[in-house]
Amino acid sequence: QWTAGNIIDDLVARVRETVGNQNVLLGLSGGVDSSVVAALLHKAIGDQLTCVFVDNGLLRLEEGDEVMRTFARHMGIRVIRVDAEARFLDALAGEADPEAKRKIIGRTFIEVFDEEAGKLDNIQWLAQGTIYPDVIESAGASTGKAHVIKSHHNVGGLPERMNLKLLEPLRELFKDEVRRIGVELGLPAEMVHRHPFPGPGLGVRILGEIHKEYADCLRLADAIFIAELRAAGWYEKTSQAFAVFLPVRSVGVTGDGRRYEWVVALRAVETVDFMTARWAHLPYEFLDHVSRRIINEIEGISRVVYDISGKPPATIEWE
Numbered sequence: 001q002w003t004a005g006n007i008i009d010d011l012v013a014r015v016r017e018t019v020g021n022q023n024v025l026l027g028l029s030g031g032v033d034s035s036v037v038a039a040l041l042h043k044a045i046g047d048q049l050t051c052v053f054v055d056n057g058l059l060r061l062e063e064g065d066e067v068m069r070t071f072a073r074h075m076g077i078r079v080i081r082v083d084a085e086a087r088f089l090d091a092l093a094g095e096a097d098p099e100a101k102r103k104i105i106g107r108t109f110i111e112v113f114d115e116e117a118g119k120l121d122n123i124q125w126l127a128q129g130t131i132y133p134d135v136i137e138s139a140g141a142s143t144g145k146a147h148v149i150k151s152h153h154n155v156g157g158l159p160e161r162m163n164l165k166l167l168e169p170l171r172e173l174f175k176d177e178v179r180r181i182g183v184e185l186g187l188p189a190e191m192v193h194r195h196p197f198p199g200p201g202l203g204v205r206i207l208g209e210i211h212k213e214y215a216d217c218l219r220l221a222d223a224i225f226i227a228e229l230r231a232a233g234w235y236e237k238t239s240q241a242f243a244v245f246l247p248v249r250s251v252g253v254t255g256d257g258r259r260y261e262w263v264v265a266l267r268a269v270e271t272v273d274f275m276t277a278r279w280a281h282l283p284y285e286f287l288d289h290v291s292r293r294i295i296n297e298i299e300g301i302s303r304v305v306y307d308i309s310g311k312p313p314a315t316i317e318w319e
């Protein structure tokens with residue numbers, strides 16, 4: 001019978017048998033899959049696991065601290081945090097094309113991860129949060145972004161160069177099963193039930209060229225939107241929600257004067273498979289409240305718009 005407890009016992013036994021007393025490296029992103037792998041491997045092999053968490057400067061507000069709090073401090077997992085914001089922003093400087101930005105972010109991630117891995121000796125395994133739908137997807141003809149998703153998450157080239165064997169303990173599980181074992185393993189429910197966040201992060205939510213100032217602004221707007229969605233009970237009713245930074249200046253007035261500042265778009269969708277999606281019909285009062293908070297509280301934003309495009313014809317992300 002399928003229970004989260006049974007599955008965990010089974011996976012733990014299999015991992016122990018496979019890995020023996022060897023050491024495992026995991027790229028921890030803070031997403032559901034790699035988080036569950038971290039918790040599972042920690043239970044199975046304890047300190048034989050080392051995680052590398054790369055802060056690329058394109059994460060959500062306080063995300064890096066949260067990852068360290070959950071995994072390093074609460075669970076006692078060995079996590080190496082790499083602050084690579086400057087490196088990613090340098091690599092991205094001047095690039096406005098969405099796919100080119102994705103490639104730069106993916107490539108820089110691999111470089112940074114690779115360097116960190118090179119500093120560790122005596123690692124024999126590379127763990128990945130591959131789940132069953134990923135296996136199917138990469139077996140079939142994957143096109144467009146889906147393909148990019150996998151190539152970003154997987155640390156290409158590393159296993160061969162370092163002679164690492166691949167460990168994918170969630171390979172046979174569906175997302176909802178992964179979530180259930182995550183909760184059972186003690187991960188915060190909030191983390192396990194998070195909306196998906198793309199590998200390139202805010203890099204594809206800042207339209208065109210990326211600047212730190214834009215990312216800082218967007219992080220604040222996004223945090224307000226998400227906090228309000230949670231408070232209003234809408235977070236669970238939407239499949240994905242986020243803010244998008246539009247590098248367009250717009251005039252506004254606040255109290256003492258005229259502003260000429262940036263625009264933020266809010267996006268919230270309902271979907272089952274992320275292949276098609278309906279824009280979430282959030283209440284006007286709710287949108288009004290969020291819009292006021294963003295404009296009043298964030299210096300640099302003078303206007304908020306709500307995205308009412310379905311997928312198709314639009315995509316969920318703006319880039």
Ligand code: XMP
Pocket residue numbers: 102145148149152196197198199200240274311314315316317318319
């Ligand atoms: P679109 O924008 O194609 O998004 O409708 C569908 C889903 O895929 C996510 N997405 C990505 N995830 N790397 C990722 O890891 C990417 O480059 C990427 N692009 C889109 C998007 O957030 C949505 O959940």
